[in-house]
Structures are given as structure tokens and as C-alpha cells.
Amino acid sequence: MNPMSDITTTTVLDKEQLRDLVADVLDLDIAEVTDEAHFTEDLDVDSLMALEITVRLEKEYGVKLAEAELASITSLHGTYELLDRKLRETR
Numbered sequence: 001m002n003p004m005s006d007i008t009t010t011t012v013l014d015k016e017q018l019r020d021l022v023a024d025v026l027d028l029d030i031a032e033v034t035d036e037a038h039f040t041e042d043l044d045v046d047s048l049m050a051l052e053i054t055v056r057l058e059k060e061y062g063v064k065l066a067e068a069e070l071a072s073i074t075s076l077h078g079t080y081e082l083l084d085r086k087l088r089e090t091r
Helices: 003-010 015-026 047-061 067-072 076-089
Strands: none
Touching (some): 015 047, 047 076, 067 076
């Protein structure tokens, strides 16, 4: 067993890396992606951009997001909470 795998698993989700990923997908300055900024209302995210965020999250974090869970992806905070829960379930 690799002892590093436990360390990696516990540090997988970093909010600033997540903020950077979302800002990159949306082509926004990282400062615009605040914890509470609503993706559609504040950041003008359309359905195509929302799909791109979902795809990047699944690829980056190795999770599969169910359609019902996508409703949580409305802000950075909600996205972080969802991913944190998903990653804890896989441990």
C-alpha cells in the first residue's frame, strides 16, 4: 500500500484550485468567481458552460455527477460542498 495515496486523498479538494478551474472554464478573472457568486445570475453561465464545468469537474476530480446533483452547481460554494461529499464517499 502506498502511504502517499492516503495523503493525496485527503488533500484532493482545494477550494482555490476549484475556483481557478471554474474561472478558466468561464474565461473570467479568478476574482470574479467568489464563493457565493451565482453562476447563472451573477456570472452569466449558460447551459453549455454549465455542461463544460460539469465535464471538467468529473475529469479533474475523478467523480461521476448524477443529474440530480447538478442542481448543487450554482456557486463555487455549492460546487465545493458537492465535490467534497462525493470525494468523501469514494474513500
